[in-house]
Amino acid sequence: MLYSIVASSQEHGMISPNGAVAVEEATDKNFLIVAYAGYIIADVLVDGVSVGAVSSYEFTNVTEDHTIWVSYTTQAFNPTQFRIDFPEFASATKYPDSMVMLYAGLADTMLNVARWGDFRPYGLNLFVAHNLAMAAQNAAIGLAGGAPGFVFGRTSSESVGPLSVSTDVQGSSEEGAGNYGTSWYGTQFIRISRIVGTGGAHV
Numbered sequence: 001m002l003y004s005i006v007a008s009s010q011e012h013g014m015i016s017p018n019g020a021v022a023v024e025e026a027t028d029k030n031f032l033i034v035a036y037a038g039y040i041i042a043d044v045l046v047d048g049v050s051v052g053a054v055s056s057y058e059f060t061n062v063t064e065d066h067t068i069w070v071s072y073t074t075q076a077f078n079p080t081q082f083r084i085d086f087p088e089f090a091s092a093t094k095y096p097d098s099m100v101m102l103y104a105g106l107a108d109t110m111l112n113v114a115r116w117g118d119f120r121p122y123g124l125n126l127f128v129a130h131n132l133a134m135a136a137q138n139a140a141i142g143l144a145g146g147a148p149g150f151v152f153g154r155t156s157s158e159s160v161g162p163l164s165v166s167t168d169v170q171g172s173s174e175e176g177a178g179n180y181g182t183s184w185y186g187t188q189f190i191r192i193s194r195i196v197g198t199g200g201a202h203v
Contacts, residue, residue, distance in 0.1 A: 001024075001025040002022045002023065002024060002025070003022075003023050003024075003025060003062050003063070003064060003065050003066070004020050004021065004022060004023070004065045004066075005020075005021045005023055005029060005031075005059060005062070005065070005066045005067070005068065006019070006020050006021075006065075006066075006067045006068070007019060007021060007031055007067075007068045007069075008067075008068075008069050008070070009033070009069070009070040009072075010070065010071050010072050012035065012036050012038075012039040012072040012117075012118065013033065013034055013035040013036050013039060013041065013070060013072045014033075014034050014036075015031055015032070015033050015034075015068065015070050016031065016032050016033075016034075017031065023059070023062045024062075025062065025063060026061055026062065026063065027061075027062060028058055028059060028060045028061065028062070029058065029059045029062060030056060030057070030058040030059075031056060031057050031058070031059075031068055032055070032056050033054065033055050033056060033057070033070050034055070035072050035075075036072075036118060037118070037121060038074060038075055038118065038120060038121030038122075039072040039073065039074060039075055040053070040072065040073060040074075040075045041053040041054070041055065041070060041071075041072060042071040042072050042073040043070075043071050044057060044068065044069070044070050044071075045067075045068070045069045045070075045071075046059075046066065046067070046068050047066055047067055048067070074113055074120060074121075075121065077101070077104040077107075077108065077124060077128075079097050079100045079101060079104070082100060082104075082125060082128060085125060086125065086129050089129065089132055094136065095132050095135075095136070099132065099135060100128060100132065103127065103128045103131040103132065104124065104128050106127075106131075107123070107124045107127040107128060108124065110127075111123050111124055111127070115196055116196050117196075119192055119195070119196050122192060123189060123192050123193065123196070126185045126186070126188050126189040126192065127185075127189050129183075129185035130180060130183045130185035130186035130189055133183045133185060133186075134179075134182065134183065134186075177190045
């Protein structure tokens with residue numbers, strides 16, 4: 001005799017096998033669960049009862065129909081992983097965890113999960129990186145005796161005596177980016193924000 005196990009999952013991960021799975025009577029069936037990047041398993045419901053945030057579940061000696069359903073949640077920001085992904089911010093002295101988590105908390109509040117979806121982990125990391133870069137710039141200005149907190153535009157040309165510097169910023173600038181246009185991280189953040197804002201990606 002055959003029984004059915006209906007396996008389903010929220011969109012930010014997968015369960016395998018998926019759908020209505022036929023199982024022979026008195027046999028076992030194992031299901032594997034994987035969360036996509038930026039998400040973790042929140043809970044697994046078997047026949048409507050929680051079995052915890054497990055990465056696999058096995059039905060043993062099946063003698064009736066069953067259901068298994070998986071939910072996911074956004075992965076908590078990890079400063080250690082952030083420093084691995086962005087090694088330029090590896091120094092915990094220059095960029096202390098308290099500062100990193102301050103901007104991560106702000107990003108977590110600002111970036112709506114429903115709107116950002118799978119883009120959210122990237123947006124969160126870029127937001128943190130941008131603000132850390134701006135904070136480092138302000139700290140350097142303060143140490144040099146200047147007044148931190150001012151927003152400076154991008155240098156397109158500059159000359160000192162016989163030396164001159166000219167930078168083409170067209171490839172890295174983003175019109176209307178405001179403060180976010182002052183760093184590469186901020187520019188990327190704005191670009192993803194605009195993709196999210198339109199509801200889809202542009203090729």
